[in-house]
Amino acid sequence: MRSLPVSFSRILFNFLKPHAPIKIGPASKLHQSTLMKQRSSIELPMPTDLVSYWQGVFEAEGVPEAQTSIEYIVSYVLEAKTFQSLRAEHLSKPVTEQQLHQVEELSAWRLNRMPIQYVIGEWDFLDLTLIMRPPVFIPRPETEELVVLVIEEFQRKVKPGGAEHRDLAVAEASQCPMILEVGCGSGAISLSLLKKFPKVNSRVVAVDKEEAAVSLTRDNATRLQLQDRITILQHDILTNHNFLLRHNLVDIIVSNPPYIFKDDIASLAPEILSYEDPVALDGGEDGMQIIIGILSATPHLLKSYGDVFLEVDPRHPEMVAQWLQIHPDLDLSLIATHKDFCGKPRFLHLRKGKVPGSSARD
Amino acid sequence: MRLFRSTFRVTGRLCTAFTLPVRIVPSFALDVGTAADQVSRRPCSASCLPRLGDAFQHEPLQTFLSKLEEAGPRIGGGGGSRLRLQELLLLVRRLRARERELRDLDGLMQTDESEDLRKLAEDEKVSCQEEMIKLKEQIISLLIPPDEADDSDLIMELTAGVGGQEAMLFTAEMFTMYERYAAYRNWNFEILEYFPSEQGGLRRAAASIAGLEAYKNLKYEGGVHRVQRVPKTEKQGRVHTSTMTVAILPQPNEINLKINPSDLRIETKKASGAGGQHVNTTDSAVRITHIPTGVVSECQQERSQLKNREKALKILHARLYSIKLEEETSRRENARKIQIGSKGRSEKIRTYNFPQGRITDHRIGFSLHDINRFMYGEELLHELIQCLKECADYESLIEVLSENAD
Numbered sequence: 001m002r003s004l005p006v007s008f009s010r011i012l013f014n015f016l017k018p019h020a021p022i023k024i025g026p027a028s029k030l031h032q033s034t035l036m037k038q039r040s041s042i043e044l045p046m047p048t049d050l051v052s053y054w055q056g057v058f059e060a061e062g063v064p065e066a067q068t069s070i071e072y073i074v075s076y077v078l079e080a081k082t083f084q085s086l087r088a089e090h091l092s093k094p095v096t097e098q099q100l101h102q103v104e105e106l107s108a109w110r111l112n113r114m115p116i117q118y119v120i121g122e123w124d125f126l127d128l129t130l131i132m133r134p135p136v137f138i139p140r141p142e143t144e145e146l147v148v149l150v151i152e153e154f155q156r157k158v159k160p161g162g163a164e165h166r167d168l169a170v171a172e173a174s175q176c177p178m179i180l181e182v183g184c185g186s187g188a189i190s191l192s193l194l195k196k197f198p199k200v201n202s203r204v205v206a207v208d209k210e211e212a213a214v215s216l217t218r219d220n221a222t223r224l225q226l227q228d229r230i231t232i233l234q235h236d237i238l239t240n241h242n243f244l245l246r247h248n249l250v251d252i253i254v255s256n257p258p259y260i261f262k263d264d265i266a267s268l269a270p271e272i273l274s275y276e277d278p279v280a281l282d283g284g285e286d287g288m289q290i291i292i293g294i295l296s297a298t299p300h301l302l303k304s305y306g307d308v309f310l311e312v313d314p315r316h317p318e319m320v321a322q323w324l325q326i327h328p329d330l331d332l333s334l335i336a337t338h339k340d341f342c343g344k345p346r347f348l349h350l351r352k353g354k355v356p357g358s359s360a361r362d
Numbered sequence: 363m364r365l366f367r368s369t370f371r372v373t374g375r376l377c378t379a380f381t382l383p384v385r386i387v388p389s390f391a392l393d394v395g396t397a398a399d400q401v402s403r404r405p406c407s408a409s410c411l412p413r414l415g416d417a418f419q420h421e422p423l424q425t426f427l428s429k430l431e432e433a434g435p436r437i438g439g440g441g442g443s444r445l446r447l448q449e450l451l452l453l454v455r456r457l458r459a460r461e462r463e464l465r466d467l468d469g470l471m472q473t474d475e476s477e478d479l480r481k482l483a484e485d486e487k488v489s490c491q492e493e494m495i496k497l498k499e500q501i502i503s504l505l506i507p508p509d510e511a512d513d514s515d516l517i518m519e520l521t522a523g524v525g526g527q528e529a530m531l532f533t534a535e536m537f538t539m540y541e542r543y544a545a546y547r548n549w550n551f552e553i554l555e556y557f558p559s560e561q562g563g564l565r566r567a568a569a570s571i572a573g574l575e576a577y578k579n580l581k582y583e584g585g586v587h588r589v590q591r592v593p594k595t596e597k598q599g600r601v602h603t604s605t606m607t608v609a610i611l612p613q614p615n616e617i618n619l620k621i622n623p624s625d626l627r628i629e630t631k632k633a634s635g636a637g638g639q640h641v642n643t644t645d646s647a648v649r650i651t652h653i654p655t656g657v658v659s660e661c662q663q664e665r666s667q668l669k670n671r672e673k674a675l676k677i678l679h680a681r682l683y684s685i686k687l688e689e690e691t692s693r694r695e696n697a698r699k700i701q702i703g704s705k706g707r708s709e710k711i712r713t714y715n716f717p718q719g720r721i722t723d724h725r726i727g728f729s730l731h732d733i734n735r736f737m738y739g740e741e742l743l744h745e746l747i748q749c750l751k752e753c754a755d756y757e758s759l760i761e762v763l764s765e766n767a768d
């Protein structure tokens with residue numbers, strides 16, 4: 001009697017269900033209480049039994065990443081990050097009744113296709129563990145590479161003898177860069193950049209037009225004790241860029257703007273469609289709406305020789321290059337297009353001010 | 363003494379490596395026990411083990427030092443750089459001065475009638491001897507060639523061997539022991555790979571250990587560790603013998619190992635279709651293959667894919683570096699008792715006998731008798747490691763001297 005009786009779990013899950021798209025069997029307080037009594041006599045399951053049981057349930061219900069999902073839930077309940085990092089002594093003893101209850105509760109959410117990051121309420125981004133809260137956009141692994149790219153480019157720029165070093169003022173500024181992030185969501189990009197630029201003078205202004213994002217970024221900043229070096233503003237970059245006049249022009253603009261083509265939105269997985277804010281995903285007809293908004297605002301935001309780093313759809317690098325050609329007044333050059341870990345052109349590096357002989361590389 | 367002779371054999375091969383007459387080496391080995399009181403800083407109590415200070419009774423060392431005194435730092439050779447030889451010469455001269463002082467004091471004590479003066483001379487003698495011990499230690503540490511990797515951080519790999527679940531349980535205990543030892547030494551201990559068995563055992567694990575002299579100390583832990591006990595699962599109360607293997611891989615820096623990024627195949631759970639914002643995959647496991655050698659590493663310790671990639675790369679680098687080091691050392695035929703690297707990895711180095719509460723290190727024929735305290739990974743493990751270090755230093759000292767003997 002290692003695994004849970006299916007009927008029990010189903011009923012329990014139904015009882016706890018946060019939303020109600022899936023109906024399985026009747027759920028009543030009566031069932032609940034009789035089963036609770038039964039449970040005290042049940043031998044508590046081992047962590048691996050819990051995984052295989054719920055993996056089966058998830059698979060039967062068509063929940064994607066069935067095994068990974070329940071592994072994350074069980075390890076979260078056992079206070080580890082991944083199932084593979086659970087120590088032998090944790091795996092060799094049964095879970096407690098309270099842990100079992102918690103696993104069941106969280107699994108019920110997952111059965112409703114809630115993304116695992118929301119289910120456990122946290123996720124890691126580079127060195128940081130961030131609070132995750134619906135409907136704020138969940139950072140994707142590609143975006144970790146965007147942050148690394150910003151840091152690498154910055155270090156190249158600051159290095160004596162680097163192309164930009166001849167301009168003393170620029171060099172000085174880039175020692176302690178002033179960074180603007182557009183559409184900060186959970187704060188993943190801004191906060192990891194602050195973590196990587198430990199100098200007190202390097203500062204970040206993070207803006208998002210959604211209140212939920214602004215408040216989550218604030219909570220994450222406080223939790224990581226980075227709140228003194230970040231200014232978080234609720235602001236829509238498309239409607240107004242005068243807000244920055246109170247701050248100075250920035251050295252770096254970084255953004256993972258909504259870039260999904262409007263027509264693709266409907267085909268996204270339920271995890272994304274039902275839980276994540278579409279405002280953080282929908283880039284308009286050609287996915288370029290916010291990208292163009294950011295680039296158009298650069299005259300008001302970015303210093304000369306300042307950099308722009310964007311995460312985009314693989315179709316966008318070409319489109320952005322064409323768009324820049326018909327907007328020479330912005331004085332922006334596409335310095336490089338970088339590929340993500342799947343080999344897709346994903347990141348754009350642009351610079352204000354003409355760079356002689358520059359063309360897209362990588 | 364018997365123990366020492368049987369376990370610390372000086373092999374014929376080592377003797378022929380000496381340019382000295384062959385018989386000198388074993389006769390010295392027999393002298394070790396009697397000279398044991400000279401330098402006694404070693405924590406292990408077994409008087410049968412060679413001590414570094416004993417080397418001063420050793421003719422090759424005395425010959426080498428006299429030569430150094432005669433010729434000055436010009437003699438060159440395996441002792442190291444000129445600067446090192448100069449420093450060495452300085453120390454030898456100071457040692458000689460102390461030796462003379464000691465002889466004078468001895469003479470004084472024999473001739474002097476006054477009780478007070480004899481007492482004074484006695485005190486002088488003690489402090490003189492103490493200083494001589496320090497000088498000898500300094501001389502020896504200058505003579506022993508440093509290991510290129512000594513200052514490196516390292517990756518420790520533990521793998522269960524023969525004995526099924528029992529071997530895996532023992533591997534888990536060993537893992538905990540080293541984790542505690544790292545804490546005891548104030549080293550940073552970071553788990554890179556961890557593959558437990560369902561019964562609370564450990565199939566295989568890798569950890570990165572960083573800190574002062576971490577590799578220098580832990581390199582002697584590499585090899586096959588054997589456990590003898592009644593497994594928890596055993597109904598008839600029979601003692602089983604199982605094994606596990608420890609491998610110690612120094613962590614290379616960017617200078618001593620260069621890897622071409624295009625030689626690496628990095629596999630991740632690829633997002634299907636457009637990727638990026640279009641999907642939300644949470645599987646962050648990373649697997650890296652070094653294509654030219656086929657060496658593979660993987661990591662799923664972290665929820666961040668990039669962190670997993672960093673950790674997997676760390677393991678891969680260490681594995682490739684240890685292959686490189688082994689290729690280098692296998693060219694230099696080596697007759698040492700305490701082996702580091704691949705030769706040592708297949709050697710049975712230690713037995714953990716639980717019924718008798720005894721731990722025996724076969725390389726130096728040395729036993730400890732509080733197995734539970736030993737497994738706690740603190741002072742007893744530390745003592746044994748210091749002991750091994752000293753024996754290994756001793757061996758490399760002999761080697762250096764033999765190279766310098768002509």
